[in-house]
Amino acid sequence: MDNRWEALMSYLPTSSIYHHPAWLGVLEEAYGYKPLHLGCEDATGALCGVLPLFSRWGLRTGRLCFSTTPEAAPLANDEQVQTMLIQAAIERSQKEQATTFQFLSRSTIFDERVNGVVGVPDEETYELVLHEQPDQLHFDEKIRRAIKKATWSGVQIRSGETMHDLRAWYALYLQTTHRLVILPQPYRVFELSWQRLQPQEVLQLLLAEQVEAGHRGLLAGFLFLQWKQTITYLMAGRQWEDQTLRPNDLLHWHAIQNTCEQGLRSTTLERSTRETRGLLSTK
Numbered sequence: 001m002d003n004r005w006e007a008l009m010s011y012l013p014t015s016s017i018y019h020h021p022a023w024l025g026v027l028e029e030a031y032g033y034k035p036l037h038l039g040c041e042d043a044t045g046a047l048c049g050v051l052p053l054f055s056r057w058g059l060r061t062g063r064l065c066f067s068t069t070p071e072a073a074p075l076a077n078d079e080q081v082q083t084m085l086i087q088a089a090i091e092r093s094q095k096e097q098a099t100t101f102q103f104l105s106r107s108t109i110f111d112e113r114v115n116g117v118v119g120v121p122d123e124e125t126y127e128l129v130l131h132e133q134p135d136q137l138h139f140d141e142k143i144r145r146a147i148k149k150a151t152w153s154g155v156q157i158r159s160g161e162t163m164h165d166l167r168a169w170y171a172l173y174l175q176t177t178h179r180l181v182i183l184p185q186p187y188r189v190f191e192l193s194w195q196r197l198q199p200q201e202v203l204q205l206l207l208a209e210q211v212e213a214g215h216r217g218l219l220a221g222f223l224f225l226q227w228k229q230t231i232t233y234l235m236a237g238r239q240w241e242d243q244t245l246r247p248n249d250l251l252h253w254h255a256i257q258n259t260c261e262q263g264l265r266s267t268t269l270e271r272s273t274r275e276t277r278g279l280l281s282t283k
Contacts, residue, residue: 017227049076160205172237208247
């Protein structure tokens, strides 16, 4: 990928980890997506905008050209450049003989700027703006009690540091997706993410363990991605029979504390569909 891509990400404040070349490489290798990434140059030849774009074929969808997440929308500091990138993506999709072109964005501004593009509400994303001091954050009393219960029950949080930690977490992740009747992501996705992102310190695995008589039992774990001033929740795994110990609440609180101590200013929670009202209420 063009070496200027990451430099542009560092420069533009609206960039996200989902624009990162390493993350895009994980998706390409793990899923076999065909990369069609687009860039826009100004009159001097400087890169002024990018759009991550993939192509895949499915039995139900046919050929689909798509961006990956709302956070990976056209990246540019000029609306005209954003529009040009969408128009170029449509043309590229037609060249690929795609039946559908789909890109995700947090905004519907493209409805008026690009002919034939119509925004459809899909998921809601929740972002917590952080203070410099964690004790300035205000939580529901029920959450505070859950954090205290986890601490009194001997639940401790540590960072995952090895592939063994990742494999142990993945076993919990599989249990969780089975319980929720959700198709799990293949282990290869997380293995590649660990290999490519963890050395760059943009991926973090937090594990919750109960310590009793010197024995550590894994209860739950969260995967986070980090870019600039934001840490983003990616995936979770947990032992359902141990949820009365409230390890998830302690994990979230520990992640928030770490984020504040590192000088970061926001944490993005898992995206939710509008139908999952119970989860939305919790957030």
